Amino acid sequence: MDTAALLAVYDAQMRMPPGGTLPAGVTYEHDGPVVRIVGGHMGRIRAPRDVGVTGAALDRLIVRQRDYFQARGQGVEWKFRAHDLPADLPERLVAAGFVPEDPSTTLLGFAAELATEPVLPAGIVLRQVHETDDLRRIADHQSEVWDTDLSWVTGMLLSQVSADPTQITILIAEADDRIVCSAWSLYYPGTEFAALLGGTTLPQWRGRGIYRALIAARAQDAVTRGVPLLHVDASPASAPILRRLGFHAITTSTHYHWTPPN
Known part of the structure; x- marks a missing residue:
């Protein structure tokens, strides 16, 4: 597998905010080489592989993003991949008060190879959902698993569905009407x-x-839509499963978060 070629396709298509219909209230704002995604539960910064500025100019760019979202009373996330430039961007983010999460493995897979028939344990039912009650149940499920308040997931999913339901597919696996996986x-x-x-x-x-x-199931959905590639930023627990299924690791990604002071 030519992982360099996969990485090049990823860099060309998945770095900057996508096209399509935006959820209500979400906007893209350009500031030099980066794009601010504004209007979600938190701010997000997206950038090309090479931000194109260094030193003091880079520090000023970082601080502008932090201060912009501080004025909104929001946190902000800056996503950095292991092959991004300049290489000292992470330490400059930290100097500006951003805190890194644990790195994720960025994996790509070919939908046609992964679109096998889903095999579920006895008693498990797989459903595609889009109604508000189910989306609220998903947020509750995610909050329970991760032991943190993820109630914002309800609004995020609902806004995606409301903007354009063809741009999102939501699945739940249930046992006796309880969500066991989403x-x-x-x-x-x-x-x-x-x-x-x-x-x-x-x-x-x-x-x-x-x-x-x-x-x-999601690979089957992608094949039906004529979409050939699947992308996952995988946790250490998920990455080995995805590798066994046939996904290819191309880099790592780290989310750097800045949170407003209390």
Whole structure:
């Protein structure tokens, strides 16, 4: 597998904010080489592989993004990949008060190879959902698994569905009307990619193939739509599963977060 070629396609299509219909209230604002994504539950910064500025100019660029969202009373996330330039961007983000999360593995897969028939344990039902009540249940499920308040997921999913339901597919696996796993795919018009997000399983249901089944179901959906590539920023727990399924690691990504002081 030519991972360099996959990385080049990823850099060309998945670095900057996508086209398509934006959720209500979300805007893209350009500041030199970067784009601010404004109007979500937190701010996001997206940049090309090479930001193109260094030293004091880079420090000023970083501080402008931080101060912009501080004025809004919001936190902001800056996503950095291991092959990004300049190489000292992470330390300059930290100097400006940004805190890194643990790195994720960026993996790409070919939808046609991964679109097998989902195999679920007995008693598990797989459903595609879009109603508000189900989206609220997903947020509750994710909050339970990650032991933090993810209630904002309801509004995020609902805004995506309301903007254009063809740009998102949301799946849940249920046992006796309880969500045991939830996941969704985002589609980006004008690209060859679907992003696989959210894949979260209750601890007591792990190791039974449910996460793999939702990967297969979303790969089938991508094939049906004519979308050839799947993208995942995977946690250390998920990355080995995805590699076994046939995904290819191309880089790592780290989210640097700045949070307003209390």
